[in-house]
Amino acid sequence: MSKKVIGLTLILFASLLSNAQDQKVNKNKPASIALKASILNFKQTPLTEGLTVSTPALGVQFFRGLAPKLDAVVNLDVSSLKYPYYVSLKQPKTTTNSMYAAIDTRVHIKLATDDKALVPYAILGLGLAKDATKFTGYAPMGLGLQFKAKQGSFFNVFATHNAEASKLTKMHQNYGVSYSFPLKLKEKKAIALPEAPVQADQDDDGVSNDKDDCPERSGLLKYKGCPVPDEDGDGINDENDQCPNAEGTVKYRGCPVPDTDKDGIPDDQDKCPTVAGVARYNGCGIPDSDKDGVNDEVDQCPNVPGIAGNNGCEDLQPKLNAIAAALKFETGKVNIAPKSLQGLDTLVQIMTQYPNTSLTIIGHTDNTGTQKINDRLSLLRAKKVQTYLVKKGLAINRTTLVGLADTQPIASNATKEGRAQNRRADLTIKYE
Numbered sequence: 001m002s003k004k005v006i007g008l009t010l011i012l013f014a015s016l017l018s019n020a021q022d023q024k025v026n027k028n029k030p031a032s033i034a035l036k037a038s039i040l041n042f043k044q045t046p047l048t049e050g051l052t053v054s055t056p057a058l059g060v061q062f063f064r065g066l067a068p069k070l071d072a073v074v075n076l077d078v079s080s081l082k083y084p085y086y087v088s089l090k091q092p093k094t095t096t097n098s099m100y101a102a103i104d105t106r107v108h109i110k111l112a113t114d115d116k117a118l119v120p121y122a123i124l125g126l127g128l129a130k131d132a133t134k135f136t137g138y139a140p141m142g143l144g145l146q147f148k149a150k151q152g153s154f155f156n157v158f159a160t161h162n163a164e165a166s167k168l169t170k171m172h173q174n175y176g177v178s179y180s181f182p183l184k185l186k187e188k189k190a191i192a193l194p195e196a197p198v199q200a201d202q203d204d205d206g207v208s209n210d211k212d213d214c215p216e217r218s219g220l221l222k223y224k225g226c227p228v229p230d231e232d233g234d235g236i237n238d239e240n241d242q243c244p245n246a247e248g249t250v251k252y253r254g255c256p257v258p259d260t261d262k263d264g265i266p267d268d269q270d271k272c273p274t275v276a277g278v279a280r281y282n283g284c285g286i287p288d289s290d291k292d293g294v295n296d297e298v299d300q301c302p303n304v305p306g307i308a309g310n311n312g313c314e315d316l317q318p319k320l321n322a323i324a325a326a327l328k329f330e331t332g333k334v335n336i337a338p339k340s341l342q343g344l345d346t347l348v349q350i351m352t353q354y355p356n357t358s359l360t361i362i363g364h365t366d367n368t369g370t371q372k373i374n375d376r377l378s379l380l381r382a383k384k385v386q387t388y389l390v391k392k393g394l395a396i397n398r399t400t401l402v403g404l405a406d407t408q409p410i411a412s413n414a415t416k417e418g419r420a421q422n423r424r425a426d427l428t429i430k431y432e
Contacts (some may be wrong), residue, residue, distance in 0.1 A: 029114055030152060030182045036061055041098075042084050055081045056102075061178055062121055071108040075140075076127070077101070077174065079253050083131040084170050091134070091168070095105040102129035104140055111250060114154070119146040123160055137166035140174070152182040185194025195345060209431065309431040318359070320427040323347050327358030327385065327425040334380045336388060346394040347427065359394075362402040364409075366419035371405060379403030386426050 036059040057079035064072045093210045104127020112119045125140045144158030156178045164171050168317040201208050205218040205225060212225030219226040228268045229239035234247040234254060241254030248255040257266035263276040263283060270283030277284040288297040292305040292312060299312025323343035327336065335343070351357060364384035365374040382401040411418035 027068040027113060027115075029063055029064065029071050032063040032152070032154075032180040032182045034061040034154075034156070034178040036075075036077070036176055036178035038174050040077070040079055040169055040172060040174055042081075042172040049386075055079050055172075057176075060174075061180065063180055065114075066107075066111045069110040069369035071110065071121075073106045073108060074103070074108060075127070075179060076103045081131075083134070083136075098132035100129065102127055102138070104128070107138055107145065108146075108255055110146070114146075114148070114342070117148045118336040119148075120144070120147060123158060126165065127162075133241050134168050135166075136168045137164075137168075138162040138171075138241065139165045142174075149179075154180045156180070170206075192306075206284070209334075214232045228255075289390065310354065310432075312358070314353065316429045318358075319350060320347065320429055324425060327427075329381055330354065330421040331366070331423065332377065333379070334384045336384055341388070345390055345392060348389055348394050351394050351398065356432045358398045358400065358430045358432060359389075359428060360400045360402060362404055362426040364424050364426065365406045365421055366409070366422040367406045367413040368419065374405035375403055377403075380430065382426050385427075 014261065038057050038059065038222050040055045040057050042055075044120055055284070056078045059075065059077040061076070062074040066072050077100075080098045081100050082095075082097055083100060104125045105416050106125025106127075108123060110121040113428040116180065123140060123142045123144055127138050127140060129136045129138060134428055140160040140162050141156060142160030143155055144203055147155040147157075158176060158178075160174045162172050162174060201212070202215045202217045203212065203225070205212070205220070206217065207221055207225035209215045212219070214226035215223075217227055220228065223229065228239050230241070231235050231244045231248045232241070232243070232254075234255040236248065236250060239243040241248070243253075243255035249257060251268075252258070257268050257334040259266050259270070260273045263270070263278070263282075265277070265279055265283040267273040270277070272282075272284035275285060275355040278286065281287070286297050287304045288295050288299070290305045290312070291300070292307070294306065294308050294312035296302040299306070301311075301313035304314060307315045311323060323346060326340040326343050328340075329335070347359075351359060361383075363378035363380070364376070365378050365381075367374075371379070372377070379401060381402075382403055386396070386399050406413070406422065409418070409422045410424070411421035413419050413422060
């Protein structure tokens, strides 16, 4: 931290000194130097070792006004004392006085301007001190009074509380007075310039003043002595502007940057200037990584081709068709063959993986038996499949049962093999 404080102090001091070489008349305090006398008071506590109380110090101050009510100050104090380190820091106890120097940069925040006889002000700053061996950082803050003297001089009375700004620092107070006087620089005598002769053509544009509508700006005769107009105010005069009534750029000869695809993004910012897109993709369309027609912002499976109905994920119906192909029943029976159960277990896994889907279970019969019996039997077969799926963890409210009896055969009921194919249960997925 000490290096930073030294650096900041030197930079500010150099800046103030350089500014003093180019004074201008204003209401800010001119660059000034002050002689200072003060008392350093380290309050003794059980936590500190032997120390010096109410020690006199001498110093100098450099002032520079930053604003009418704000001064920048570089402050230097020099004294001889025993610095009171905290006992807890286990520093070697000082037995004799040594030279103590403290330099800080601070600002005086004034309640009035320097033309007032008495000006109260607040003090804020940051500084660095050094005794025989150690650097300590401190932060002065306090109050002061400025009394106006003669010829730009001021008498100051002030008190600061120097707060601890490093591990080794012991907080203390500084009570002091100073007297400042300005650094007067030798004034350069102004060179008297001859008065400019009256010009018949003030702006020297070849149009006499009595015919010049813009006598202080060079122009053209055809514009009555005024410059070539710029109707749209884009910095390109109308003679060179291909779009004189629309603000544009030099690159496009005074016309606005084009937007070929009309997506609201100008071509020079549009990475896809011929395809309408959106700003978040730099003028390109929303990407579709798996080329399935479902853009990546909607596609829940952006790297696997799918269908829109399943939010860009794969079409599940082919898998359900394969599972249903094994769901065959004996004549007049509703029991599921053991070899079909593995497929139903897989179906539960699929439904769990895609929670935004529902299942329609459709029971079928052959043409054996009456319509009344087949209606009931087909529904019971669908119910049997539902019961197994629910038992395996599928929510019942995700299933719908339909019984179609023998109304939708997939094979001829004239043969034993055809009737066996028709005694089945179909599975249909619904995407929500």
